[in-house]
Amino acid sequence: MGRRDVRDESDFRSRPSKRGSRPRTKQRPEHSDAVTGLVTGVDRGRYTLLVGGAAGGTPDGTVVTAMKARELTRTRVVVGDRVDVVGDVSGEEGSLARIVRIQDRTSTLRRTADDTDPYERIVVANADQLVIVTALAQPEPRTGMIDRCVVAAYDAGMSVLLCLTKADLASPDALRALYEPLGVEVVVTRRAASPDTDHVALVPESVEEVRDRLRGQVSVLVGHSGVGKSTLINALVPAARRATGVVNDVTGRGRHTSTSAVALRLPVAAGGPDDDGAAARSTAGSSAESTAGSSAGFDGWVIDTPGVRSFGLAHVEVAHLLHAFEDLDEVARECPRGCTHLADAPDCALDDWIAASPEDERPAREARLGSFRRLLASRTGSDT
Template sequence: MAGRELDESDIRERPSRRGTRPRTKQRPAHEDALPGRVTAVDRGRYTLLLDEDGSDERVVLAMKARELGRDRVVCGDQVDVVGDTSGDEGSLARIVRIAERRTVLRRTADDTDPYERIVVANADQLVIVTALAQPEPRTGFIDRAVVAAYDAGMDVLLCLTKADLASPDVLRDLYEPIGVRVVVTRREQPDAASGASAIDGVDALRAAVAGRVSVLLGHSGVGKSTLVNALVPGTGRATGHVNDVTGRGRHTSTSAVALRLPVPDAGLPAGGRRGWVIDTPGIRSFGLAHVDVARVLSAFEDLDAVAVERCPRGCTHLAGAPDCALDAWVEEAPDDATRDAREARLTSFRRLVEARAAGDRD
């Protein structure tokens, strides 16, 4: 081989590892895809309800199609699926599209975390479940949940549980002035014959969630799963207890699950729809790094109108902000009653904005 001259026949090209098919950005149209609602997510598998309230309603297990990339599928999403949509045991469909979301409830781990976590999609209202005692209520958490709901364009309902242990008056007076509806529940004495305990006030909660998609959010141990079991009998959501030392509850829900409310005894009115409740895992913090103060202000229409017209650009609207017109608007009230009402609204708004900026320390 020494001194041998090489020619073209001695050159060997390594075969390409890429396929010979030309690349294309075109994707299948999936015109035969069926619509469904995501009711649960568990380690890359999605439980869907197809043909909701139709003649062929069925539960289907699905995976996410590769073409969706990193797009997250969350509880409450409306999706299109193809493949084996029979719902038979062992079948697996494929999610190929996520419909545009009407609302998105988000949170971050803390106020410095840039990564948003979607809690649920397409919900109408956020039900903040708070115990009046055991564990003690944390207004900082409630404020931040209210901010997140307003940012998502959702209504807010505050459900105060365990009113048999403490009065709801302070929290009711704190949140009703900012447009938060409040319902109160209390545990009754167990029935002597069956030993089962009832919840007084659950009918008001049932009326508030009827025909709507409602997200139940709260700390562990506040009675959230107990309410779900009362609203959707037979669900069997696990209930926990509060640690006597730490004052905190134990997680009993590990992932968000959408549960459909039963049809009332009187039936649905013409054109009516059955409601849903989405039970979420108990959480201990609610970061708001993704929330813009302007979105919070938009929930206070009277303050928003003044701020847009009279506040300087970049105004934080907090107490002491230079040239903020909201304080002058309070002082311009024509009488004492109007001034008190305006001041209460401004105080409530600033409390929420300060909760956005300060972190959940309460």
């Protein structure tokens, strides 16, 4: 089944001006002198790029500020994009290059505002792995959000890592039992108070467990506000200095601290704030410097994204939803032809699967099926 008609900002077409819409010439510059750049940050129409070196897969590179060429006005350039750049790529203060082409993307992580929004938002491009950061408490974990992210990652052709934080407040066993049998890799971090001060920080051993699973990959971190995503980023990349916040005691929700996506070089081992010679001029500036510093210890990329309240799946084909639930997908092969798999579907094999489940497995199976049917109903506009 082909992708349904989903539009984004590049589909917008304005009316031609009174002078006509035909260009002065059909020939466009080839820009044969363009160089490759990796987009590491986006800020109000200006793009932070790493040109040369890391953009081509090696650690060294020059941090360049660029803008889009006129012909790309309606084309979205996002963090993770590899682009062709012309103009001043010296990286000197006040210099400005120009992005003239976006290279083919190997993956595109998308989301929509809700399950009926026809406009998709591109989160990042060319990432290998989606890391779903979920707190075990403060705020409480939401399996619905996890399931949505898993669906979006599989639809984008990315692998999934579930990172459970704040294991010092609650046990990770229930979520491990829910997702590890489905092939979703799980890693857990915990905090502890310093013996000399009352400051609570991530246990270094748990941070290294996360680092081991990020090595050699481009990983994008996604999660609700307040789950500890920025704290984890700072532990993995000390030069990043991402702002951190607290969870509201009344609402149980975190406050947005990351305001834009940014790509950061992953050092081989954690060190002091000055490991890469970075100085925190600004969020975009410090991230650029931590990507373009010393070549020693470069071991992949991590992309931090702003905290999200929801993760709409309007861009995902209904038929693809079931594929993200591998256990249910296998059972559903026994369903009669045309089965909707909703709660009111007659003779649905998924209901028989629940009825035949052992007592100790039934709660987990019911939770899985309930999550899938809620996603399906929201996506199709049906009543659960």
